[in-house]
Amino acid sequence: MKTDAGTHTIKKENEDVYGITRYGVFVMDGASALTQRGFCPAENDVVWMVKWWEMYLKAHLDELERSLHDIVEKGVSSFNEAFSMYKPVKLLSQLEKVSASIGIIRMLDKQLECLVLGDVEISIKHKGGQLDILTDERIKHLDAQVIQLMNKNSDREKACVFKGFTSEEWSLLRNNREKMNTEDGYYILSHDVAAIKKAIYRVYPLEKLESCLLSSDGINPLDRFYSRIKLMEEIKKTGVNHLLEKLRNWESTDERKVVLHRLKTHDDATVVFLEFNENDVNLNRGTTN
Numbered sequence: 001m002k003t004d005a006g007t008h009t010i011k012k013e014n015e016d017v018y019g020i021t022r023y024g025v026f027v028m029d030g031a032s033a034l035t036q037r038g039f040c041p042a043e044n045d046v047v048w049m050v051k052w053w054e055m056y057l058k059a060h061l062d063e064l065e066r067s068l069h070d071i072v073e074k075g076v077s078s079f080n081e082a083f084s085m086y087k088p089v090k091l092l093s094q095l096e097k098v099s100a101s102i103g104i105i106r107m108l109d110k111q112l113e114c115l116v117l118g119d120v121e122i123s124i125k126h127k128g129g130q131l132d133i134l135t136d137e138r139i140k141h142l143d144a145q146v147i148q149l150m151n152k153n154s155d156r157e158k159a160c161v162f163k164g165f166t167s168e169e170w171s172l173l174r175n176n177r178e179k180m181n182t183e184d185g186y187y188i189l190s191h192d193v194a195a196i197k198k199a200i201y202r203v204y205p206l207e208k209l210e211s212c213l214l215s216s217d218g219i220n221p222l223d224r225f226y227s228r229i230k231l232m233e234e235i236k237k238t239g240v241n242h243l244l245e246k247l248r249n250w251e252s253t254d255e256r257k258v259v260l261h262r263l264k265t266h267d268d269a270t271v272v273f274l275e276f277n278e279n280d281v282n283l284n285r286g287t288t289n
Helices: 045-060 068-083 137-152 167-177 193-198 217-224 228-238 240-252
Strands: 002-008 016-020 024-030 100-108 111-117 121-126 131-134 160-162 200-205 209-215 269-275
Touching (some): 002 016, 002 240, 016 045, 024 045, 024 269, 068 193, 100 121, 100 209, 121 200, 131 200, 131 228, 217 228, 240 269
Antiparallel strands (some): 002 269, 016 024, 024 100, 111 200, 121 209, 209 269
16 A cells, blocks of 8 residues: 655644554544633644544554444544543533544455545545545535625625634534534534444445545645546645645635635645555455554
């Protein structure tokens, strides 16, 4: 498995993380906090969350005798115990709960396992050219409501009240967050163990796959310039960091978000690109790190 990876933020702390183990890869995109109050000893609770999960998954993802669902479910329980040292999880309001989109792949028994919660994307390119993109579109539809509201007001920057949003936009964002881990909303990695069973889960024969891209939604403005297959080809040719640099340059020329419709001028952006080979197909389940 040949990999190329990168992450970039313009903030003090990156709320995206990624990890690469012997058998697996993950990308996490922390959801921005919608309250000013925090509880954990970090820049904010979201940063604390993604760093906790980064360490947990690096420690447990290669436990091949366990299912991905079991690893993540046990992770949620352990995370809640750790978080409760600062604030009991059962006392958190819906808006105080931390959450993150996550995409995980793992090579097991000549197959590629894929698990997605939220709007992290796993793009699977088959050797025959077919492309599958695994992601939860429901979050994108909710974000699109806010973006549409933003685009209606050409003077909105004068009315921003918090984190670059107007009171009307902020109200809609909070209303959408209330739908987290509900049937009427979307499912995401948070404090709810039961939500893990709602994850998108797919298994592919490794021998039929050419490459894979895991990405946070911070790279979505690139969709205006590349189809996903063309983007994967470009990354293969020029590298992940070159594409991230291009992304930031395009965003800077559109600071008012008129052309590249998005919630933020610069969102955290993370990409892991993988090319599969015959050695991956022959990995033995019984072999561990």
